[in-house]
Amino acid sequence: MEKAQAYIRIQELREVLREANRQYYVENSPTLSDYEFDMLLKELEALEKEYPEFMSPDSPTQHVGSDIKKEFEQFPHRYPMLSLGNTYDISEVQAFADRATKGIGNSFTYSCELKFDGTAICLTYRNGRLFRALTRGDGTVGDDVTRNVRHISNIPQQLSVPQGFTPTAQRPHPWPDEFEIRGEIYMPWSAFDRLNEERLKDEEQPFANPRNAASGSLKLIDSRQVANRGLECTLYHMLGENLPFTTHDQALKAASDWGLPVSDKRRICRSIEEIEEFINHWDTERKNLPYATDGIVIKVNELPYQEELGYTSKFPRWAVAYKFKAEQALTKLISIDYQVGRTGAVTPVANLEPVQLSGTIVKRASLHNADQMEQLDIHIGDYVYVEKGGEIIPKITGVELSQRGADVTLPHFPAFCPDCGTALIKDEEEAKSFCPNQTGCPTQIKGRLVHFLSRKAMNVIAGDATVDQLFNKALVWNVADFYDLTKELLLTLEGWKERSAERFLKSLQESRKVGFDRVLFALGIRYVGETTARSVARHFGNIDAIMNATKEELLNVDDVGEVIAESIFEFFSEEANRDIVSRLKEAGLRFEADAAPEQLSAELEGKTIVISGNFSISRDEMKALIAANGGKNSGSISGKTSFLLAGEKAGPEKLKKAEALGVSIISEEEFRQMIGSAAEQEHMTEPVDGEQLSLF
Ligand code: IVH
16 A cells, blocks of 8 residues: 555544444444444554554554543543454464463463453452443443443442451451452443333334443433342452452452452363363354353452553453454244334344244344335345344344345335335335334334324323224224313223223323423424424423424424434324324413523623533533523524634634624633623623633
8 A cells, every 4th residue: 555545544444433332331232333443443554564654643443442531520540541443363362372471471361251241341340349331441441330330230339358257257258448340331232122122112212232321321410220230240350458368260269259249250261272262152142141251351369460461552461351242143034014004114033943043043034125125135035144233123134145045036025005005105315114104004103103192292091902992993093183182082992990080081180280391292293203393392391383483494493303303393294183182281281391590690691602512411401591582592693693602613604604794602611701700790791702812
């Protein structure tokens, strides 16, 4: 490669890897598979080695990705929290062993352990009590998640004395006054499946894998919610001053004696053959584990040797990770169902010969859409590869053509809705087929009714069976019909008694108190999940403002992009939907947000303000602060904009436009001074535009 080309490729790789790191650590929504990431990283490493003149200390090869979130307090790590060098190839494990032997001779052993696929945690115990829990952060400082970690049931708040110990006996290993123990917080498959099922029901994006679910859950702001997420912890690395152990294995055994969760799935190996045996054993057996593992970690067991080998800026030289390729299973495709969802999307779902995968038996798998079926050239009767992805049902990733029989048949994606027979329409952008018969397709109607009553929406005690009964008897056709139901009508349903009818009506009565944001979510507007509904409700304050909003106005809301704005706009353009809203209003549901926040000042009266970037508070809170001081928020900069309030990582386009139009740009600090002083000194009337402004 030419030097100039190498330079361009290096820049390109760094950018891709930095963004991938951000998606992985901050958004908990990876864009690259581990394998793809590792391969790009290796390419970058090789290029930087070949062209050391292009080396840069901030290259992704030089430090671990950062998971720092501004909502948490940060503390420095006493010992840097590093990552592990990794490989997918046993010959590189051999190379690791050779390097170690060269450094420390050949009288050492290896501790081979499972590589838990979660998020790293560092626990400090002081005098036997859990003192602090930090995430890895950027390796130097971590986020303080102690409050959340206290809700993880297998992490002891207080270490316990080994069984059989009496106060007069000698403890095998007293715990040091202070020590750190590092490990992984992970989400077992069962908790992960449960969580994603709930998220899908609520039209929230499911987590891509248990690791992202674990790190997302560990960083929840409301620590009580953490307790419901089913997180667990395993610990694998003890650190401290003058620890009384000579091997890593002894340290882990002691930790286990003190009540700390340490995996027993580890083995001391003496040769590369034994390591390979351990790897091969777990590459198969991991499918039966109740949690995700993505490889094996091989560590030099003797602590003085670990010290001798030391660390690079990113990894210990005394350990390496061997990573497994994504777990797959091969099985036969029996048939394909075409399912209609409550939004009308028709999804092909494969029925498979049951097969074991990642701890569960898989019988069904997603095929996504017609394009994917075509790309895979999938035939009924084929042998197909299934992988567990983010969705609750696994996905089909390939077809084993070498096993294709003569009797396979080509599936045909239906042209008509399998439920109501309406001609399907294809959304090219999403490559999905939709049944457009929103108001007449039974599955869509019932789906919307079930969603409306669901726990996170109107929270009415009723199951799918009730909705089926009501719909089949033509008592309920749309969500507003629920509020016309009477006890007499309900008693006409099979199996209903006075008590069940009263309970149902009482629950409907209670639902009239449900807040506006949840009512908006309950309407079942495509792409409007719980979070979006909350932002939209807060932004507009009442349903009339939303129903009359233009697409541009909808785009001003946080979390609302083109697709969501279009969907909300379309929804309220339908006369039938406006009708439903007005009937629900009459029924007494809440269509107004809680009282507007207190007016703090009129300092921003008459000012139109555009915000961009991140602030010390959420963007919604910032917008509320502007409104509370009399200002008006706007999404785009024009000649009428009073100023651009630019936070960290403000959009370059917005900054450029503001400059071009001569619109002032102010920082959060300046803004706070402006409204802060306004609140304190009522005589301060200097115009905002005339103030000293800074560009950053
Ligand atoms: S030892 C100095 N042991 O994998 C680093 N790490 O991809 C010592 N991990 O950062 C780490 N299981 O978060 C170690 N048994 C295990 C592990 C393990 C999972 C994680 C850890 C590490 C990452 C590297």
